[in-house]
Amino acid sequence: MATTVDEAPASRKTNRIGLTQTDYKGKPSTLCKGCGHDSISSQLVKAFFEYGIEPHRVAKLSGIGCSSKTPAYFLNRSHGFNAVHGRMPSIATGCVLANRELIAVGVSGDGDTASIGIGQFVHLLRRNLPVVYIVENNGVYGLTKGQFSATADLGSKLKTGVSNDLPAIDLCGLAVELGATYVARSFAGDPKQVVALIQGAFGHSGTAVLDIISPCVTFNNHAGSTKSYTWGKDNEELIHEVDFIPHFEDIEVEYGEGEALSVELHDGSHIVLKKLERDYDPRNRRRAMELLAEAHEKQQFLTGLVYVDPKEKTFLDLLNLVDEPLATLSVERVRPPRSALEEIMETLA
Amino acid sequence: MSTETLVGESKSAVRPAIVNDFSIQVATVNGSGSQSSNNVLMRSIFQMGVPVSGKNLFPSNIQGLPTWFTIRASKSSYVARKREVDLLVAMNPQTAREDVASLGPGAAVVYEETLGLEKTRSDLVFYPVPFSDLAKEVIDEVRLRKLLANMIYVGVVGHLLSIDKDEIHAAVEKQFKSKAKAVELNVKAVEIGFAYAEKHLTKSDPLRVERMDATGGKILIDGNAAGALGSMFAGVTVVTWYPITPSSSLVEQLIDYLKAYRIDEKTGKATFAVVQAEDELAAIGMVLGAAWAGARSMTSTSGPGISLMAEFVGLGYYAEIPAVIWDIQRVGPSTGLPTRTAQGDVLSTYLLSHGDTKHILLFPSSAEECFEFGGTAFDLAERFQTPIFVMSDLDLGMNIWMSDPFSYPDKPLDRGKILDAAALEKAKKFARYRDIDGDGIPYRTLPGTRHPLAAYFTRGSGHTADAEYSERPDVYQENLDRLARKFETARRYVPGPVTDEADGNEVGIIAFGTSHWAVLESRDQLRAEHDVSTSYLRIRALPFNDELAGFVERHERIYVVEQNRDAQMLQLVRMELAENAALVARLRSVLHYDGLPIDARSVTDEILRQERSKG
Numbered sequence A: 001m002a003t004t005v006d007e008a009p010a011s012r013k014t015n016r017i018g019l020t021q022t023d024y025k026g027k028p029s030t031l032c033k034g035c036g037h038d039s040i041s042s043q044l045v046k047a048f049f050e051y052g053i054e055p056h057r058v059a060k061l062s063g064i065g066c067s068s069k070t071p072a073y074f075l076n077r078s079h080g081f082n083a084v085h086g087r088m089p090s091i092a093t094g095c096v097l098a099n100r101e102l103i104a105v106g107v108s109g110d111g112d113t114a115s116i117g118i119g120q121f122v123h124l125l126r127r128n129l130p131v132v133y134i135v136e137n138n139g140v141y142g143l144t145k146g147q148f149s150a151t152a153d154l155g156s157k158l159k160t161g162v163s164n165d166l167p168a169i170d171l172c173g174l175a176v177e178l179g180a181t182y183v184a185r186s187f188a189g190d191p192k193q194v195v196a197l198i199q200g201a202f203g204h205s206g207t208a209v210l211d212i213i214s215p216c217v218t219f220n221n222h223a224g225s226t227k228s229y230t231w232g233k234d235n236e237e238l239i240h241e242v243d244f245i246p247h248f249e250d251i252e253v254e255y256g257e258g259e260a261l262s263v264e265l266h267d268g269s270h271i272v273l274k275k276l277e278r279d280y281d282p283r284n285r286r287r288a289m290e291l292l293a294e295a296h297e298k299q300q301f302l303t304g305l306v307y308v309d310p311k312e313k314t315f316l317d318l319l320n321l322v323d324e325p326l327a328t329l330s331v332e333r334v335r336p337p338r339s340a341l342e343e344i345m346e347t348l349a
Numbered sequence B: 001m002s003t004e005t006l007v008g009e010s011k012s013a014v015r016p017a018i019v020n021d022f023s024i025q026v027a028t029v030n031g032s033g034s035q036s037s038n039n040v041l042m043r044s045i046f047q048m049g050v051p052v053s054g055k056n057l058f059p060s061n062i063q064g065l066p067t068w069f070t071i072r073a074s075k076s077s078y079v080a081r082k083r084e085v086d087l088l089v090a091m092n093p094q095t096a097r098e099d100v101a102s103l104g105p106g107a108a109v110v111y112e113e114t115l116g117l118e119k120t121r122s123d124l125v126f127y128p129v130p131f132s133d134l135a136k137e138v139i140d141e142v143r144l145r146k147l148l149a150n151m152i153y154v155g156v157v158g159h160l161l162s163i164d165k166d167e168i169h170a171a172v173e174k175q176f177k178s179k180a181k182a183v184e185l186n187v188k189a190v191e192i193g194f195a196y197a198e199k200h201l202t203k204s205d206p207l208r209v210e211r212m213d214a215t216g217g218k219i220l221i222d223g224n225a226a227g228a229l230g231s232m233f234a235g236v237t238v239v240t241w242y243p244i245t246p247s248s249s250l251v252e253q254l255i256d257y258l259k260a261y262r263i264d265e266k267t268g269k270a271t272f273a274v275v276q277a278e279d280e281l282a283a284i285g286m287v288l289g290a291a292w293a294g295a296r297s298m299t300s301t302s303g304p305g306i307s308l309m310a311e312f313v314g315l316g317y318y319a320e321i322p323a324v325i326w327d328i329q330r331v332g333p334s335t336g337l338p339t340r341t342a343q344g345d346v347l348s349t350y351l352l353s354h355g356d357t358k359h360i361l362l363f364p365s366s367a368e369e370c371f372e373f374g375g376t377a378f379d380l381a382e383r384f385q386t387p388i389f390v391m392s393d394l395d396l397g398m399n400i401w402m403s404d405p406f407s408y409p410d411k412p413l414d415r416g417k418i419l420d421a422a423a424l425e426k427a428k429k430f431a432r433y434r435d436i437d438g439d440g441i442p443y444r445t446l447p448g449t450r451h452p453l454a455a456y457f458t459r460g461s462g463h464t465a466d467a468e469y470s471e472r473p474d475v476y477q478e479n480l481d482r483l484a485r486k487f488e489t490a491r492r493y494v495p496g497p498v499t500d501e502a503d504g505n506e507v508g509i510i511a512f513g514t515s516h517w518a519v520l521e522s523r524d525q526l527r528a529e530h531d532v533s534t535s536y537l538r539i540r541a542l543p544f545n546d547e548l549a550g551f552v553e554r555h556e557r558i559y560v561v562e563q564n565r566d567a568q569m570l571q572l573v574r575m576e577l578a579e580n581a582a583l584v585a586r587l588r589s590v591l592h593y594d595g596l597p598i599d600a601r602s603v604t605d606e607i608l609r610q611e612r613s614k615g
């Protein structure tokens, strides 16, 4: 069922570059109704619109998965690249090196990032490449029908009854530890926070990682340590017939800084979100690590901007690149003169 | 000195001098620093005007295992490996006995006196030298003595072969550039070797270097350096790599050249980006990302890396993204003989990835072609919007070849069919995958193009001509058919074969890459020694063009010479000619796959064997 991700009534309101929100829309989504990923797409549309970014300057990049399909569902007027599973970071790296004027926005899933792609993810963090990297984290492989991902909580169960015996990878912890310079966590159903964090990422020059909890309405029937499970077993079997995909409404939440909020997901399970305090200083890396560890112990998902370092050199600075895009340098600037070749030949004679 | 007669040879009659036509093998221990000595020895012969080639047969090891360097001097400019060794410099006690045992009768051996090799055979010429003692004369420092012992053998061999001492000195200076102290010590070592040989050794072998004039204006270079230069002068801007022998030196040398010649004078900033990636998957991903965004981007690897790139290369093929990938082929797998040469990636690379993929492959035979194809590869990649492979090998990439200096590429870069904002404005419409020109090649736009029509969404093969998502059977099939059409167009664009044919020849030879040099020499052997005159077609690229069928048609028996076990190129030739069974029946195979560079004698022997048994 095709729905357009942003169903707010078309507004004539224009942003600072004279575009309307509609100018930032994408193709109709083909994801399940109520999928958290669609909310994030809508929030991307809103963030780009409000920020007033020229769509042609954006490159939308992704790997493979339901989440990775979403770059088709926002910013029609930007180039997009749906690459291979887990390898979006390398595509993003090449893309930004070729044209440093592009605003690279990568969208990935937790399977895409935390399993097959973790090697590339880790090295992207290390390089502090200028890119906004969004993980639409649902704890499962949506597109291959519900297997565990490496961010699934310990003890959560698949609908087949199989339980997850391995600890979850905390992508924010990884990102802070390995060099990302803007690290945030949020919940797809909290549009205000998501939009604010995305816009913050636009203003950041290095790698910005946004780990956004994005419920999979079709396969996320977890019962686990961090989510309270309240759905009856009989019921579960009934509504999770493989070819029956129920329609759900988007979940929306609103809660204040420093507050904790328990949210009921579509399958009746709960997730506890805790928004960072207003006076939290995200520039302290060690504190950020501690905080993530504390939240983990309390079985809370800490939301907000966990860590930021606006001063660290980016990969482009390290490479000392010319200011113009490499892609379109004239031949005179990329082919050394005849005398250079003659000089080299001389040394080899 | 060079006119002395060959006295003192007790076992056989005086042999006529062999001038400028022999091979030297230096056996040392890996990590003992013999590379500069070998370079100096080779270069000094080169400076005497004598064509040379140098091949390093080294182990997968940093220190301690045996390694051999062979220098071939050839007045006829033969540069393939010569199977027989004429002069052995046995510096490795571990292998000395075996090395000596493998020599043909009459060969000469220079060796450390204390090894007592003269007792092992009576049909060789032995030159014992007290290298360790002599090294003490050069320097007190024990650590450097071993190194300098290597330079002493250069002096000994220089004297035995009548190489001009001044040329050795000049070669030392070239090798150590401006490092005065190193030059001084090494020259001293050479002198000591020279003096020792003059005083204590009686020339008893027939080998000699005499000045000739066949190297004037030539350069000495390895194929990887040539490929690096070709890439730089083709305007490469994004280079990614993951270290692997024998390809690392391509990028490492490229980095040096880029730093020297591609820093913007005004700003001091780089007009290039080089990234050592976390693995080959990332390396090719970065290349595709960069090329998608419009940069001339490349990576260099070897067989194991090519396997890792398979999935991405398939995406590159279907999504139509340029990429240049150098495959410096080696023996597989990583725990095989990773530092030995082969042409074993032909089939797997041609069809690399999933579904109906096939790729354009270039096969350079020489350093000059490495340079040239460095540019050709980018032009083809951007023209055809597809990954292009340059299929070099360890022999070409890491060994030292004599070459004409490279000529400056005057041709403008072919950036292919790119629509910028102005072109879009004129065209009024844009469909990323529509075949407007009937050649199968669509137009593309680059991200960042400021025009409402520019943007499109890139995904594998499930798309319409407008780049919209589609799983419709007819749409998919049309897309695949267009890709096949594009590949047909490529036949006319890729470098065609080089042929040397004469009327009436029954035997034709087909080869590619480094096999070329053995074939050249083998053809001379076949003609001179066996009165078999041959024609020759050297493949320079896949897909083939029409010349292949014509060549096969004009000859009775065609030998496809290659360095792999399964006759991979022959298989492709068979596929190409499959519709004509009579032609296919003419194809035969000459294979060489022991890890060493192919030599002419092996080719000659095998062709003769099959010629004799033809029935």
Ligand SMILES: Cc1ncc(C[n+]2csc(CCOP(=O)(O)OP(=O)(O)O)c2C)c(N)n1
Binding pocket: A064, A065, A066, A067, A068, A085, A108, A109, A110, A111, A112, A113, A136, A138, A140, A141, A142, A143, A144, A149, A216
């Ligand atoms: C090399 C490779 N292996 C496996 C797959 C199959 N595959 C497609 S999507 C996917 C998982 C996606 O999960 P996730 O990234 O969490 O995204 P979601 O669908 O949950 O949004 C897998 C395993 C593939 N496309 N490529």
Ligand code: SF4
Binding pocket: A030, A031, A032, A034, A035, A036, A037, A066, A067, A138, A142, A143, A215, A216, A217, A218, A219
């Ligand atoms: S399967 Fe899950 S992740 Fe995929 S579209 Fe449906 S709800 Fe979203």
